[in-house]
Amino acid sequence: MTKLSIRTVEPDDLVACHTIECRCFSPSEAAWTSSLEKRINCYPEGFLVAEYDGIIVGQVNSGALHKDDITDEEFKQLIGHDPEGKNIVIFSLSVLPEFQKQGIAGKLLTNFIEHAREMGKDKIMLLCKDKLITYYSRYGFEDDGVSNSTHGGAEWHAMTLAL
Numbered sequence: 001m002t003k004l005s006i007r008t009v010e011p012d013d014l015v016a017c018h019t020i021e022c023r024c025f026s027p028s029e030a031a032w033t034s035s036l037e038k039r040i041n042c043y044p045e046g047f048l049v050a051e052y053d054g055i056i057v058g059q060v061n062s063g064a065l066h067k068d069d070i071t072d073e074e075f076k077q078l079i080g081h082d083p084e085g086k087n088i089v090i091f092s093l094s095v096l097p098e099f100q101k102q103g104i105a106g107k108l109l110t111n112f113i114e115h116a117r118e119m120g121k122d123k124i125m126l127l128c129k130d131k132l133i134t135y136y137s138r139y140g141f142e143d144d145g146v147s148n149s150t151h152g153g154a155e156w157h158a159m160t161l162a163l
């Protein structure tokens with residue numbers, strides 16, 4: 001994977017990021033193009049992409065806020081987002097299926113954690129399905145239990161990494 005680089009998103013990455021989103025999540029869970037566009041335009045410093053040989057193969061995007069309740073659906077469109085917020089919230093970590101199981105999400109996550117630390121954030125928070133609790137635990141996230149979110153009709157665990 002010598003040709004892999006992790007970098008901050010650019011406006012031209014929108015279509016590639018939306019394609020990844022649609023291939024990795026169900027239609028009810030995938031972020032809308034408008035939400036991704038807003039995340040790219042309003043908070044590029046919280047949005048990293050993995051590029052392999054000129055192709056965007058993975059992404060991690062986020063918003064920031066001061067409060068600890070991250071289940072508000074509108075927040076996904078960055079309503080309530082404040083770049084100065086002490087908490088940074090991962091909305092989506094996703095890698096194209098044909099590039100999975102090669103450590104790309106791991107690289108995105110470790111870069112994101114380091115970057116969040118440099119930005120002076122207190123915590124990284126996220127919501128995930130129970131099958132990914134073990135995965136995020138490896139990076140230091142702790143399970144806060146089932147959240148109030150019913151996004152896409154599923155059950156979501158809240159996880160937190162104190163920085």
Ligand SMILES: CC(C)(COP(=O)(O)OP(=O)(O)OC[C@H]1O[C@@H](n2cnc3c(N)ncnc32)[C@H](O)[C@@H]1OP(=O)(O)O)[C@@H](O)C(=O)NCCC(=O)NCCS
Nearest residue numbers: 024091092093094095099100101102103104105106128135
């Ligand atoms: C979850 C997701 C982002 C992981 O992406 P990934 O790039 O495959 O992640 P990694 O390669 O870092 O790790 C995945 C697994 O591959 C293993 N792995 C990492 N490098 C490897 C390598 N070189 N060879 C073999 N296996 C490897 C990891 O140990 C991990 O094992 P696990 O299945 O026991 O957890 C990806 O599966 C995805 O996009 N899923 C759909 C969207 C989603 O659910 N996102 C999370 C919620 S926001």
